Amino acid sequence: MQNDPLSLDEIVRYIDAKSADFCDLSDRIWAIPELAFEEYRSASEQIEMLEREGFRIIKNVGGLPTAFLAEYGARGPVIGILGEFDALPGLSQISGAIEHAPATKGAAGHGCGHNLLGAGSALAAAALKDAMAAHEIPGTVRYYGCPAEEAGGGKTYMTRAGVFDDLDVALCWHPHVVNEVHSTSSLAAIGVYFRFRGRATHAAASPHIGRSALDAVELMNVGVNYMREHMPSDARVHYAVTNTGGDAPNVVQAYAESIYSIRSPHLRDAQQLLERVKKIAQGAALMTETAVEVQIAGGSANILPNRVLQEIMFENMRRIGPPAFEEADYSFAKKLRDLTLSDEDALASIAPRDTSLKSMILHDGVLPLPMHEEVEMSTTDVGDVSWVVPTAQCHTACFAIGTAFHTWQMVTQGTLSAAHKGMILAARTLAATAADCLRNPAIIARAKAELKERIGSQTYVCPIPPDVRPEDLRKKPA
Numbered sequence: 001m002q003n004d005p006l007s008l009d010e011i012v013r014y015i016d017a018k019s020a021d022f023c024d025l026s027d028r029i030w031a032i033p034e035l036a037f038e039e040y041r042s043a044s045e046q047i048e049m050l051e052r053e054g055f056r057i058i059k060n061v062g063g064l065p066t067a068f069l070a071e072y073g074a075r076g077p078v079i080g081i082l083g084e085f086d087a088l089p090g091l092s093q094i095s096g097a098i099e100h101a102p103a104t105k106g107a108a109g110h111g112c113g114h115n116l117l118g119a120g121s122a123l124a125a126a127a128l129k130d131a132m133a134a135h136e137i138p139g140t141v142r143y144y145g146c147p148a149e150e151a152g153g154g155k156t157y158m159t160r161a162g163v164f165d166d167l168d169v170a171l172c173w174h175p176h177v178v179n180e181v182h183s184t185s186s187l188a189a190i191g192v193y194f195r196f197r198g199r200a201t202h203a204a205a206s207p208h209i210g211r212s213a214l215d216a217v218e219l220m221n222v223g224v225n226y227m228r229e230h231m232p233s234d235a236r237v238h239y240a241v242t243n244t245g246g247d248a249p250n251v252v253q254a255y256a257e258s259i260y261s262i263r264s265p266h267l268r269d270a271q272q273l274l275e276r277v278k279k280i281a282q283g284a285a286l287m288t289e290t291a292v293e294v295q296i297a298g299g300s301a302n303i304l305p306n307r308v309l310q311e312i313m314f315e316n317m318r319r320i321g322p323p324a325f326e327e328a329d330y331s332f333a334k335k336l337r338d339l340t341l342s343d344e345d346a347l348a349s350i351a352p353r354d355t356s357l358k359s360m361i362l363h364d365g366v367l368p369l370p371m372h373e374e375v376e377m378s379t380t381d382v383g384d385v386s387w388v389v390p391t392a393q394c395h396t397a398c399f400a401i402g403t404a405f406h407t408w409q410m411v412t413q414g415t416l417s418a419a420h421k422g423m424i425l426a427a428r429t430l431a432a433t434a435a436d437c438l439r440n441p442a443i444i445a446r447a448k449a450e451l452k453e454r455i456g457s458q459t460y461v462c463p464i465p466p467d468v469r470p471e472d473l474r475k476k477p478a
Contacts, residue, residue, distance in 0.1 A: 005135035006435035008319060014127035015428045022126070022427070023420045025049050026119035030095070030414045033087030033108040033115075036148035037470045039066045042085040042115075043145055046070075046122055050143060053126045054133075062161035064470065066147040067154060069163070070122075072129040076139035077444055079128075079434045080164065080389070082172040082382065083121035084114040084149045093411035096332070098339055100408050109411040112150065113175030116398055116414065120173060120423040124430035131435065139438045142167070146381075151191075152470055153298040153463075155381035159388060160462040167389040168444045169309065169437050172382055173426040175419065176395035177349045177403055178357065179322050180367040181314040185305055187236065188267035189379040190274050190463050191297035192260050194220060194281045198290040200254035210252030214245045216288040217256045223280035224260070234375065235273055236263040259297060265375045267301045267463060295472075299463025301383040304454050305373060308447040309392035309433070314369040316432040317394060322364050323421035332416065333361045333400035340409055341402035349402050362418060363397040387460040390447035394429050398422030 004010075029042045043066045047057055055070035091109030092102040103109075125143035132139060144163075148154035164170060174182070198211035224237055231237070238261045245253025260277060264270040278294055285292040337346075346358040352374065353367060385391050398419040403409050413419055437443050 005137060006131050006439050008316065008432050010131055011127060011432045011435055012320065012428050014130050015123060015424065015431060018123055018126055019424050019427070022119045022123035023423065025122070026115045026420070026423060027415045029085055029118065030110050030115040033092070033110050035089060035108055036086050036151040037064065037066060037154070039085050039147050043068060043147070046083070046085065046118060046145055050122060050126065053129065055129070055143065062158040062163050064147055064154060064157055067158060068145040070125065070143040070145070071140060073132060073140040074138070077168040077438055077441060078140040078142065078166055079437055080142045080144055080167040080170040081121045081125045081430055081434065082144045082146055082155070082170060082385065083118035084146050085118040086114055086148055086150050088112060088150055088406055091406070091408055091411050093408040095412060095415045097412050098335055109408070110414050111406045111408070111410050113398055113410060113414060113419070114149065116175045116419055116423045117173065118145065120426045121430065123427040124434070127427065128431045128434050132438070137438055141434065148470070149381055151298065153300050153381040156298065156300050156384045156462060156464050157470065159384040160464060160466070164385050164389050169434070169447060170385050170389045170391040171430050171433055172391070172393045173430060174393065174395055175398035175422060177397055177399050177401045178353060178363045178367055178395055179317065179365065179397050179425065180395050181310050181317060181369055182393040182395055183305060183310055183370050184374045184376040185265060186303040186376050186383055187263040187265055187379045188270045188300060188302040188383065188463065189261055189263040190270050190299040192262065192274065192277070193257060193295040193297050194260065195257045195293040195295065196255070196285060196290045198252070198254050198288065201252045203250045203252050207252065211289045212252050213256035213290050214253040216284045216290045216292065217241060217258050219287055220258065220281050220284035223283060224277060227276060227280060231273060232264065232269065234265055235269065236377070237261070237273070237277065263379060265302055267461070271463070296465055296468050300379050300381040301387055301460065301463060303380065303383040304386040304451065306386070306390045306392055306447050306450055308443065308450050309390055310369060312436050312443060313392050313394055313429060313433045316436070317429045318366050320425060320428050320432070322366055323397060323418070323425050325362050325364055325418055325421060329418040330361050333418065336409060337361060337400050337402050341400070345404060346402035349404060357401060360401050362400060384462070387455070390451045392433065394426060396422040396426040
């Protein structure tokens with residue numbers, strides 16, 4: 001098998017030949033964290049690298065300025081590898097610090113490892129391209145630069161625009177604390193702004209004239225709290241007050257705003273729950289004699305797992321084996337764990353996986369592929385892609401067990417050796433799985449048949465209405 005075209009050994013060699021350059025790319029993106037739909041420098045770094053690798057670049061994909069597509073090849077199957085590069089607000093952190101130490105106070109940081117995610121996926125695409133070129137293998141490999149996974153649902157907009165429609169297979173990964181093939185579904189989610197408008201007045205001299213928008217925000221929250229008792233137990237509704245109407249208590253607030261995230265294991269159920277939340281908002285407006293405007297802020301469908309692709313991906317990860325962590329990797333992870341992370345953190349980071357893992361510092365194995373499908377209580381816009389093309393995802397151990405997502409502890413580990421090792425495992429697994437699909441079109445046929453059977457009579461309805469654009473959400477209300 002050593003000299004077979006696109007063999008696992010050959011794919012690994014191509015990955016390893018490029019890994020140092022793409023680890024550097026990951027570190028550069030870590031150093032310039034950018035928020036949703038504002039990832040101009042991060043996208044440019046990836047585009048420049050992939051242009052040098054010989055990919056054709058298409059920019060402004062799906063009408064999103066920071067979305068792009070890098071393509072190589074022609075004819076044959078079309079394999080998509082998905083990448084992300086957006087950061088999170090307020091998570092700036094000095095690399096390798098054991099304590100909370102913002103590099104720039106109040107600035108963004110890569111608290112979900114998307115610097116690794118995008119660079120690792122791009123590495124997989126570049127290595128696969130070289131292997132295909134060496135053996136003149138027909139087929140097309142595409143790297144999708146996808147913005148705004150954390151807030152806004154970049155892939156949801158891209159799915160709505162049809163940019164994944166001609167793919168045969170979509171593959172992706174996410175940095176994690178364990179090595180596994182992601183076998184669970186996820187929660188569908190819809191983000192919604194509720195903007196209330198009332199009438200300002202002097203709160204003491206003429207309170208009877210005022211109509212408080214802040215009262216409406218508070219009453220809506222009370223109503224949603226009562227609704228929680230009467231909604232499915234696996235659904236979730238969260239909120240934040242994004243505008244209280246000002247700081248002066250002697251002024252009746254004429255404007256106030258909140259944003260809600262409504263989640264359910266099935267998109268149609270989340271959409272039904274949204275209609276109930278809208279009625280509560282209307283009731284709050286009625287009680288306070290204010291007006292309410294509802295604006296969708298983003299959304300994602302639930303993931304449709306594809307067992308055919310999962311089994312191929314798992315076999316590749318098993319054969320490649322876990323990252324070869326070194327003593328320095330364990331030493332830093334242990335110090336971070338001892339000083340800042342608890343046993344409760346360790347359990348939460350691996351739930352609902354094998355609880356014996358909580359005693360580990362770094363995961364140096366590969367978890368078995370579960371026999372039964374479960375729902376993970378999180379959301380990703382990969383879900384939308386999975387409704388239109390067979391999709392598979394893996395996780396690799398880039399961080400110490402006990403590290404929570406969206407924390408400074410994750411940011412501080414994002415450029416370290418252990419993170420790079422996990423990223424390289426992901427790139428090897430993605431490229432090997434894509435190579436199997438190119439070598440054996442029957443895999444693609446079976447994966448498509450499974451997706452068709454799974455969808456049945458359902459149809460994908462994008463949770464973001466066709467008239468909503470990302471730029472609309474950044475406009476300040478008049």
